[in-house]
Amino acid sequence: MLAYFGPQGTFTEQAARAFSAADPAHDDLVPFDTVPAALAAARRGEVDAACVPVENSVEGAVPATMDALTEGDPLVAVAETVLDVRFSVLVRPGAGEPKTIASHPHALAQVRHWIAENLPTATAVATTSTAAAARAVLAGEFDAAVSAPVAVRHYPLEVLATDVADVRDAKTRFLLLRRPGPLPRPTGHDRTSVVVTATDRIGALSDLLAELALRRINLTRIESRPTKGRLGEYRFYIDLDGHAAEPGVGDALAALRRHCPDTRFLGSYPKAEPVLRAEAGARAEPGGSPAADEFVAAAEWVASLREGLGA
Template identity: 65%
Template structure:
């Protein structure tokens, strides 16, 4: 049976995502995102499920940095979960004076806490499930958690379906070592890269122009500092399409020429099923025809 590590402990949204992506694999909770990625690199597990972005709080830095550094890993699938929380307390809890959770979770229920627990002090925890464990141990009075946490910890559900933004969602990736075959293109795919561009005027614009000139639609752009060199940044870019497509391959080749370093982070089906937008003259057949024309000219077969 294959093994999949996920950002734990038990009872996190990442566990819920891992259940969707794992099939019949054994799920193994680990304490941090870097440890989950390290377990894949060491061959201790077959894959890892990690969060990559939230529609309210943005990108997850630990995942971005973990994918950009050390040995390459490649995303083979993604899951998109609606984010609504439960608030858990001990059965004998009295007045709620402290509420613990991951900082991203606390930010997404701030208005609810102000309205329903105005005297409670928010406290950051390493994960939503770690907050539940701390409440069980008597360290805090309440925890903002994923609903699945109620299955793992003997706590009382004070409230559920809690969210300041009702359509908030988090995207999770299933990452593996790169020797695994890539998923086949479906027409509703996402490709991810991280690029280190030169630190000069117009570098990012030039990078993005390679995608725009080929009619490729971006779905995410984030910048993170390259920790080894102050003032230098890496650009994390998601866009529609699959590396198996001629138009995407052509764009990646151009980016590789322009950037000091480009790391491929995967091509896989989109969890939302949205098909790629194809601009006129930017379809795969157009790129194949153009390539064939150049080959014919080189061979002296046409003008």
């Protein structure tokens, strides 16, 4: 069973279906009302995993997900997927020119120019989700819905237009999260996510990033967020290239943990293609492992000199 941030018929369900297609164990999809509720179900073991959005190239990070991952029992990401944010416009079969077009305000904002050009006389109406818009069209409340393409699987509506988006490169990234267990195998093209809680001593973040840079580890995303209720503390959400099983990344994670005992591992998992962010590390080191040989050779050297076998 796979929990996802619902309702049915949204982009998150579409992401959950992508995860489900990749792993037949997740063939039963269960929508939850909120991100924390979906994650709580995974924490309690009611579901095997949870699918939630983590960042959107237009709307930014999803703070609800970031907070929910940091609080409560640990969950780790085992996969990611990136969806193009392109909508379908759904109408009742045989209906005429739409007079009203409904969707979540975020979605309406992303198709405003399309509506102005293609349905200039239609009034845009806000609903609580893109799926709620499809339901309202089905119920005859409005004439057209701007929805995730997956919505037609649930509602007997007709596709008036598809691939609709003013911003052509809008994307949302989703994570598949599980209770801690065996990590996915390194693929040579992985991402590791970690959240570090640090006191805001001057230079604290500089020290952390120096530990990554000194190990030639590429950072693909960073975001600070104040710690709820604990003044003078920050959380840094960091995505980096590589897998915890790799010597360099493991060494760097140990260094972060030495600096900040509150460091929480959020998983190592294969990067989705096409990537949401440009990643120089991936280009520079197709093996994906930053200087792994050097770390192994150096550790062997220390082991040998400790045994009196070298110098």
